[in-house]
Amino acid sequence: MEDGSEYIIESLMEEKQHQQQACDIDIEFASSPNRRRKLAAESPNSNSKGKEKIEEEERMDSKSDNVCGICFLEEDGKSIKGSIDSCNHYFCFVCIMEWSKCESRCPLCKQRFNTIIRPPKDGIFMNERIVNVPTRDQVWHPLGNVSTGPSDPYGRTNCAECQSSLDENLLLLCDLCDSAAHTYCVGLGSTVPER
Secondary structure, eight states, rough: HHHHHHHHHHHHHHHHHHHHHHHHHHHHHHSHHHHHEEEEEEEEOHHHHHHHHHHHHHHHHHGGGOOTTTTTOOOOOOSSSEESSHHHHHHHHHHHEEEEEHHOTTTOOOOOOOOEEOOOOOTTTTTTTEOOOOOOOOOTTTTTTSSSSOSSSTTTTTTTTTTOOOGGGEEEEEEOOOOEEEEETTEEESOOOOO
């Protein structure tokens, strides 16, 4: 039994000596100025990695000035910009409208916003549209999202043509701009089309 334990102790001591010798070689290799330069050239410097990362982020920030913070699509002239009153981050109007149904804070900087502005666009929208957003916090609740504002964001929707909220059953909502119009105000008669 003593022979077995002596063998284990000897092997542990030999391993420790090999580790110490390897450590001494590393210290000796790194202490030589020429070898330190060679090591620095071969291995990436943590400071240069940090600088490269910062420069890359700055390049991405300059490119991402007109990239929607929700869907990450670049402004291409086809999408409509939606501005919020709390910050200058870029969002598609449709994206920020959908976001505002659950949360009234900027998805990027978390500042609370109260209005969403859709600027006029030649040939599509003649006027600027300002949408008031109730205060909403995205929290888990067994019955769904709990808002501190009105429960139905479309509860007080008026027709963009006649400004009336009557005939709610004939009021159509546009998926693109979120405005409403009666079927009879836009020439579709008194029935709601199926598609």
